[in-house]
Amino acid sequence: MVAHSWPETDGIADSDAEEERRVAELCARDPQVRDAAPREAVSTLVRDSDLPLAEIVRTLVEGYADRPALGERASEPVTDPRTGRTALRLLPRFDTITYRQLWAGVRAIAAEWRQNPHHSLRTGEAVGILGFTSIDYTMLDLACIHLGAVSVPLQSSAPVTQLAPIIAETGPRILAASIERLDTAVEAASASESLRRLIVFDHHPEVDEHRDRLAAARRRLAEAGSPVLVDTLAAVRERGGALPAAPLYVPAEGEDPLALLIYTSGSTGTPKGAMYPQRLLRSLWRGFWPGTRLLPTIGINYLPLSHLAGRISLVGTLSRGGTGYFAARSDLSTLFEDIALARPTELTLVPRVCDMLFQHYRAELDRREPEAADPAAAAEQVRADLRENLLGGRVLRATCGSAPLSDGMTRFVESCLGLQLHDGYGSTEAGGVLLDTRVQRPPVLDYKLTDVPELGYYRTDSPHPRGELLVRTETIIPGYYRRPEVTAEMFDEDGYYRTGDIMAELGPDRLVYVDRRKNVLKLSQGEFVALSHLESVFVTSPLIRQIFVYGNSERAYLLAVVVPTPRRARTRGSGTPT
Template structure:
């Protein structure tokens, strides 16, 4: 029974001993694969080497890396000796690294490359707890991770029985990892997750994964994030081959090259895929463009279980052959499922991808819930558009009087590291975790998320505004890349918009509007009028006091690197409000 993270290795030994491509990464033009046997061997060698270096149970070890097979070897090597894996985003700043190193006092740090080492190297002198530094790529002044393999192989005979004893002593509820997530005070907070937190989630959600050991998947979301990490464990449990994308920029090329059967994603990436498809379709010659737009319009009306009738299904068959087959080809041609999480997925996109024969399974959860609370399946009747699906087996959910979603079960975190007071604020005496999300039930079994409790604000007129609902609707426009709704304690809600400048450039070209730069085009009167038209389109569906009354365009592109978005592409509202404070004052002056 898989109850601890390293039990996945025994599962490989028993179920998939001859798998030749448990993992793969690309070096140059070639995909380098690692077998299940190598996975077991390398994980053991790392365990032996770390034991020989004096690591013991509950010691923290930080990894700062892109997605790669070596990350898993380290992860399992640490799990087997009871050490605590602390994986960090490669994109966060030096100040955050400094805080986390001070907070968790790691014994060792693993980095993937020279650039990341240069970010942490100046900090090491101030953190004497760090005794060891290793790299996954060969860089100067740092020991390469293969040194551990060599040392572990030599130490195996002496440490084999000790490792066996340590593994037997590790309980499912023991701490396995600390995942640092953004804190409300500015400092990251460490979410403590046990072996059982993860494995209970893996086992409960595995039944909803339609892939098996004959399939392969592409992994590109950061593996240090709880969502992609759990999905990777899920793939391992079912023996699915995991191929790691070279980078976020090569996802399209990797999909077409590998032709995988599925992948995990976030809504923003699907939105960008859709925008590119639409831009390409609208640039087709008139007849082809007309057929393309007909297919998209048809797909936007898609209903599950052939609910639209036989005439609709006949037209859909034609649309799939003429148009949607090209969508499938763009994703490699073999996609059986896509799971989407991290933020709300537009219902329009859900319908379109399902109409194209590419099921999208939207789910919901948090780092503190390891992460899945609820998820749609990829077949009727266990899927409903506009919801995050039925609750996972073994997890309880109830809606509080104020609409907040509460969850309880084996997936709920152990607590926040070194912060029992904050833990008490989110986990009550009865074990219910307060998610901070507002939701409701549909058909008594499908969970629907409506907003973030902390993000709902009130205007000076006493009107409550749920900004995410408005922001998601606005992002359906091809003109809008990102936006933030503002207006707390103000007379009316407004919105600051970061346009999709790639689309805008093509639009300006078609309409013969000058496009010198983003800084110039956002003040062009024709562009202002056109984007306001998109806002007005959205306003139609809002009650009068909730309608957007004013807007401003900004020339900045919001990204995790520039600081306006989190690594999972969520808005950093405090950062944005501070950044555009003068603009906000101008709106309400």
């Protein structure tokens, strides 16, 4: 088993005091940050009232009507003189829309969907959404809340073989797809019995490739004899803007209808839809981490809305009257350029992005070190440059979640940010559970550890009890959509949700992640190893740029494919002893 070192203190009090000082200083000199501060009257109304979900959203957009809500990279059409074809070129700035403009778009979509003469969308029906996070995507998702429809965000990188059973199970009449994912959407629509409309978003008619894809989609569906009609979101909004507004959906008293289905990736089996009724979405809009200070929020959104982490980031910004900027490319090739332009006050990180930041650091250090008189000073200069330029220079709070981050990588990111990297732990099924190793009450009601003898984890372990974490929370999902047998397996006999994660209990309400119960490999001699943990440890080495660790149960050893840092590769190539 891998040895772990546990923190004796969490440092939260010192972090809070430092955060308060940073906020005051930044607000004093930066009007954009100052103007993004939450309004107490709006926050109190949303937090303390019993408003229905759609009323919460309307309260927020009306309370912050003239503030910038969402931004996307500005672009301009550029025509290739050789081919005559037009594409978009990104510009070094963001264009924004206000909360008022956002809500106008949502209302127009809702009106067109409800009053469409051929395929009117009814309350409780599903709407599938396939694409990268964007302003258009957000409008589509909020239109579902407006009408009481069920949003079904689909994993944008999933193949048709994975999407088809989800579409068959949920039976949406409308599938909205980004122009980037239109080919996949057409293939899925051709095999669907329920779909009647395919709405294309993030579509720019001046771009030749976009026009070609749209025409090809219509042609393919027509040739297949499909009843699915293809439309653009711009056309839907134009028609809806001329129609009477659709009524805002309010559930009948005592009802808690389904509002959202978040499907698992299917990496451990058939994808299954975690059911989010209106009650759970209301809690998300009221604040995922109850009790945390409300900061002036300028955020960067790059995580998919088919995952809870992406929704926490976006909803957390909108619920506080902040501004959320979207990454320009789904492959994240422009992410750090986007961050530098947006200059966020809050960063939601995942291990992959932390690794990308580390690679930036290593590349710049490799470039500077040959001429540096003091390597340590050069390293500090690179970190300061990353903090002020690559990350925008005004981050007030940063949180990492979705997967464990190694101690070494955590220290590296903190050295770049100049502040504590908060560690958030939760799940799609249970909501937020831990923040900086502390059990969050609310929403957690109770927890316990259970022995995992096959991996050698026991509650009797010394110096800290270890075992699988089981929890009861206020934000637990009621189950998986149309999967009663899988839902039954979620819980133990006492109603506790099985997280599948191994934790060590440092003290009352203090837990740290150790392992994933199913994310281990048993080697031929009987030893269990966690491949992802080994990768996260090795990638922090100054000698390693990338690493892939492989093993199988027929061998007693592991293999690794390593890409060394350029400096190490040069050293090896010169014959210098290593």
